[in-house]
Amino acid sequence: QEKVQQSPESLIVPEGAMSSLNCTFSNSASQSIWWYQQHPGKGPEALISIFSNGNKKEGRLTVYLNRASLHVSLHIRDSQPSDSAVYLCAVASSGSWQLIFGSGTQLTVMP
């Protein structure tokens, strides 16, 4: 079954800095890859998805996908204290009905 690993477990950055989060997966045939944001006491919310090799930019978010190295990264430009949350990487395996989630990265943006 697909395995999803995230790093680092926690990340502390100052306000205005770039936050970079990493995710590796085990199957190059994986289909969609998603990033979710989860604030304390809330359910995860979808942020951005990527299906093809390369990068995708939406506002302050940029995602890079490299299927050959089984790696996807999320970069948050001009990080704000409100960005402080757990970020979950989720991967859909080919032929599967489900998303497999990583254990998350706790991002803290210091004012």
Add this chain to the structure above:
Amino acid sequence: EAAVTQSPRSKVAVTGGKVTLSCHQTNNHDYMYWYRQDTGHGLRLIHYSYVADSTEKGDIPDGYKASRPSQENFSLILELASLSQTAVYFCASSETGTNSDYTFGSGTRLLVI
């Protein structure tokens, strides 16, 4: 506004008792899911459904049953609650399975004593 609503928000149950967690969605989505979240384990899929009156097992179905009586409602049933089932449970819905984003509820915090 389209939403996924879970009830109760929190519950304390005794070991061996029956627990039912409920989920209602107004998204008109075909797919619904039950996940549990434990510290250090991320989200793990328990059961899912892609049509009313049908449910499928996920990765960790042991000790859990699911029921989908209508497109809008999806329940998770713990017939004999155990200490190891203490966790936060999330329900989610999606339009087309893994090619569309999941909408999650706010979760149910279950403590089994």
